[in-house]
Amino acid sequence: MPIQMELRRIIISELDAHQYVVLKEVAGERNFPIVVGIFEATSIDRRVKGEESPRPLTHDLILSVVEQLGGEVRDVVISDLKDHTYFAKLRVRKDGELIEVDCRPSDALAVAVASRVPIFVAESVLGEALAGEDD
Amino acid sequence: MPIQMELRRIIISELDAHQYVVLKEVAGERNFPIVVGIFEATSIDRRVKGEESPRPLTHDLILSVVEQLGGEVRDVVISDLKDHTYFAKLRVRKDGELIEVDCRPSDALAVAVASRVPIFVAESVLGEALAGEDD
Numbered sequence: 001m002p003i004q005m006e007l008r009r010i011i012i013s014e015l016d017a018h019q020y021v022v023l024k025e026v027a028g029e030r031n032f033p034i035v036v037g038i039f040e041a042t043s044i045d046r047r048v049k050g051e052e053s054p055r056p057l058t059h060d061l062i063l064s065v066v067e068q069l070g071g072e073v074r075d076v077v078i079s080d081l082k083d084h085t086y087f088a089k090l091r092v093r094k095d096g097e098l099i100e101v102d103c104r105p106s107d108a109l110a111v112a113v114a115s116r117v118p119i120f121v122a123e124s125v126l127g128e129a130l131a132g133e134d135d
Numbered sequence: 136m137p138i139q140m141e142l143r144r145i146i147i148s149e150l151d152a153h154q155y156v157v158l159k160e161v162a163g164e165r166n167f168p169i170v171v172g173i174f175e176a177t178s179i180d181r182r183v184k185g186e187e188s189p190r191p192l193t194h195d196l197i198l199s200v201v202e203q204l205g206g207e208v209r210d211v212v213i214s215d216l217k218d219h220t221y222f223a224k225l226r227v228r229k230d231g232e233l234i235e236v237d238c239r240p241s242d243a244l245a246v247a248v249a250s251r252v253p254i255f256v257a258e259s260v261l262g263e264a265l266a267g268e269d270d
Binding site for chain 1: 174175190191192193194196197199200201203204205206220225227229234236237238239242
């Protein structure tokens with residue numbers, strides 16, 4: 001059963017190649033960081049702060065494409081963790097069908113924030129992510 | 136009649152907020168520069184050089200979304216120039232229909248390079264872009 005998460009914090013450091021988004025359980029306190037690219041971190045940060053962009057950005061284009069092809073982004077899921085790498089899916093509803101599109105968590109989170117859809121994490125991934133913190 | 140163009144040069148300067156892609160007519164010598172974001176410039180540059188990314192990047196995700204929703208990117212068009220700002224469209228074929236999705240030229244070019252589809256520029260835009268150089 002996937003767990004619904006929310007953005008707790010975005011940590012952007014221009015001195016570091018790795019930026020972080022901390023996801024926290026909506027109905028609890030469990031949380032873990034995910035490394036994202038500087039581009040996606042900036043995109044997420046800008047939207048969270050409500051900064052308007054004069055032109056649609058790349059993640060808005062993803063939403064336009066989904067919409068114009070007759071779909072609707074329903075949610076995003078961080079679905080897997082292998083060798084310290086997270087995997088994610090955009091879940092798109094189209095003609096009553098649920099289509100899962102593989103993507104990086106960076107893009108999944110940026111799309112979720114842009115389209116205001118829920119973010120889920122597979123229970124197994126959350127368990128592993130938390131276990132990993134004790135390394 | 137849109138004119139088919141190709142990438143002639145990508146100019147990336149980390150000291151400058153503006154990066155440039157120079158588009159050149161396939162069947163002629165007319166060419167003009169378009170300002171693109173650093174993210175898209177890097178994405179385009181990497182692909183042109185054939186550098187593989189270990190994970191699908193944001194513009195690959197756009198292609199996956201199009202494909203999984205039953206469409207196919209046919210080409211991209213730089214369709215308009217207003218107040219020194221270029222506008223573009225991704226043209227997607229789906230169920231025999233041609234769907235045009237508005238986007239920034241940055242994203243259009245990154246998608247074109249990622250999906251190896253042709254790049255077109257409206258004749259009027261090319262004319263204005265060249266006239267603009269005499270300013």
